[in-house]
Amino acid sequence: MAGVYLVFDERFQYVNSTFAGMFGYTQEEFVGTPIRDLVLPDFVGQAMEYYRRRMHEGVSSIRYFTRCRHRDGHVVHIEVHGSRVDYRGQAALAGVVIDVSERVRRDQDLHRSRRRLRELASYLNSSREELRSQLAREVHDVLGGMLSSIKLDVFRIQRRSSGPALAEIQEITQELLPLVQDTIDTARQISDELRPRMLDTLGLVAAIRSELEAFGRRNEILVGFMMEGAEPELSAETATQCFRVFQEALTNVGRHAQAETVEVRVRNRDGRFEMQVRDDGKGIDRPSMREGSIGMLSMAERARSIGGSLYVHARAGGGTVVLLAVPGYRGPRSNDRTADR
């Protein structure tokens, strides 16, 4: 049900009941109303310009969107179609109008909820990262420190417990030592899993290589690494986000791909850093992507948060490619790497 109108000399000569109802008036009330009284002040200029073009510049037909005021005050979004016609021997304008308010509101809602989803993902990522760093530090510094003290004490006990009566103590401490060492190693490993120290000391590329090799061993998958260009000079924040994207891409290969090989290509060229994780597995099937999975969402959000982009696509010969592209960072690396931690 479209609204139909006829305008002569910038005023409505005729509207159908749908048109009148769209704005809360009767058909009779509309006769003689100027166009500029219906359209919102900010859009009057544009509406009159289109009117002029059709009437005086030979543009016979125009379609555009504008906003009007309903009788009760709310805004009505409309799509206008109009053509020049002959009205009692003179030029007039006739056409149809469609109320698109609902569609505009739905688009706005969708837009808003997308933005909120992005904000949420970003919040989750940063709070998770903060928590991880904090835990990693505590496990490493506090727990690690305490365990080292225990180890020293065990040594002291061992040194002082000589003589036959103390053989039993010797035996206990002998058993205790490897246990303490194992605990120290485990604490270090947990700390590294939470936040690899290599990322801070040796940089992103070294951290990627080391993680990739460990992944290959654990999953019995062949791994390959290629690098083009020099070590990228990325900020600590950017390096962390890249590394987390890499970890999730790798985790996905292990969980879903059933791949035999995974190849990582890192490229630092023309002020742009690119990282590709390519597997030769079963390939990614978008329609079957699980609802509620957040890995992809989180990777995309991490990429966005550092001004980069993430592309995930199927490889022609089977398998999946995850590509992260980030504009380069040219600041001083050594200072920066510790700056925002």
Ligand SMILES: Nc1ncnc2c1ncn2[C@@H]1O[C@H](COP(=O)(O)OP(=O)(O)OP(=O)(O)O)[C@@H](O)[C@H]1O
């Ligand atoms: N390398 C891959 N090969 C094949 N399928 C993949 C690959 N990576 C992702 N997928 C598919 O895409 C889906 C979405 O991945 P995503 O990382 O978002 O979720 P997830 O790994 O299932 O769960 P999580 O939220 O814990 O990450 C996966 O469930 C899987 O079906």
Ligand SMILES: [Mg+2]
């Ligand atoms: Mg995942």
